Amino acid sequence: MKDCTISKYSTEALKIIDDFLPEKLFDAHMHISHLNTASCSYTTFQNYYDDIKVYSKNRIVRCNGIVFPEAQLKNPAEMDNSVKFVCSQLDKYTDNVAEIMxxxxxxxxxxxxxxxxxxxxxxxxxxxxxKRPDNMYANIEEYLPEAAWVVANEKKLAITLHLVKDEALSHPNNLNYIIKMAKKYPDAILILAHAARAFAAWTVFDVVDKLVPYENVWFDFSAICESPAMLYILKKIGAKRCMWGTDYPICLFDGKAVSIADKFHWIPAADLNFNTWNIMTEGFMAMRQTAILADLNKSQIEDIFYNNANKLFFR
Ligand SMILES: [Zn+2]
Known part of the structure; x- marks a missing residue:
């Protein structure tokens, strides 16, 4: 796990975040993993609490612990290990919830x-x-089986979806699929991760409007480092279907995702000759900017940071 020191984030940024955050937090998108790989080391709820303490201080923090996607989970034995690990984590942290792969x-x-x-x-x-080598261009039905919708609809579960394709939500295949399935399975709640993966903010503009009628389509704002996409979604969808998230432990990396041309780009800290923040700090600052720009009131901020996730996962 990366070292989290206050100097790294700057005390001024931490103070601004502390003044902004409500009393209770529910992280709708963080990861836990029983595997040790190049992309994510073994990660528990306790690792998370140790690392987020610098921001959360004495606040109540609950989590949706999403199993980190690793190729090894295609092996049935590793999938079993993953489920067992999730159960052991949920037994230790009884106020948290989890999503299995x-x-x-x-x-x-x-x-x-x-x-x-x-x-x-x-x-x-x-x-x-x-099942394709260029999986960053896959259609949703190539990685989300309809069986997941059937189960989520019957048991009132959430489905967290990280869109791919450069155009993200604005690609007609993605948008049409979401509308079709949201209509067909109204008791399943679809969470479009990373503001519908709007690291390129333009991908939600005009398009999110089409999701307004589908009350079972929600958004998490994890790892989004700029305000425009979040602001647009809040304006169109409202504050009741949007949730804060960190994408822990990815958020411990320094740097920032920015919209550029018709793409997005992750600026690594190593490219810059001044002190940068990690993605978690950038995310909190972007949420605060969004709240200011959208004129969110106290109860809307509490909804995004806690109440909405609590309502969704305990229906
Ligand atoms: Zn994630």
């Missing part, structure tokens, strides 16, 4: 047999499980 080929029975803890309240899918 679903694979492209999963059946309803495959998914149901992983729902072995009452606080497993969601399903996570990811493009690396699509």
């Amino acid at each position: 679903v694979l492209a080929t999963d059946t309803v029975a495959d998914i149901e047999k992983r729902l072995v803890h009452k606080n497993i309240r969601g399903l996570k899918c990811y493009c690396i499980y699509a």
Whole structure:
């Protein structure tokens, strides 16, 4: 785990964040993992609490612990280990919830047999499980099986979806699929991760409007480092279907994602000759900017940081 020191984030930024944050936090998108890999080391809720303490201080912090997507989970034994690990974490942190992984080929029975803890309240899918080498261009149905919708609809679970394709939500295949499935499975709540992966902010402009009628389509703002996409979504969708998230432990890396041309770019700290912040700090600052620009009141801020996630995962 990366070292978290106050000097790294600057005491001034921490004070601004502390003044902004409400009393209770519910992180709708953070990761836990039983695996040690190049992309994510073994990560527990306790690691998270140790690292977020510098921001959260004495606040209550609850989490949705999403299994980190790793290729190893295609192995049934590793999938079992992942579910066991999730259960052990939920037994230790009884106020938290979790999302287990679903694979492209999963059946309803495959998914149901992983729902072995009452606080497993969601399903996570990811493009690396699509059967194609260029999985960053996969259609959603290539990595999110319809079985996941069937189960989520029946058991009132969430599905966290990280869109791919350069155009993200503005790609017609993505948008049309979301509308079709949201209509067909009204009791499943679809969470569009990273503000519908709007690291390139333009991808939600005009398009999010089409999701307004679908009350089971929600957004988490994890890892978004700039305000425009969040501001646009809040303006169109309102504050009741948007949630704060960190994408922990990814958020411990220094740097920032910015919209540039018709793409987005992750600026690594190593490219800059001044002290930078980590993605978590950038995320908090961008949320604060958004709240100011959107004129959010205290109760709307409390909804985004706590109440909405609490309502969604404990329906
Ligand atoms: Zn994530």
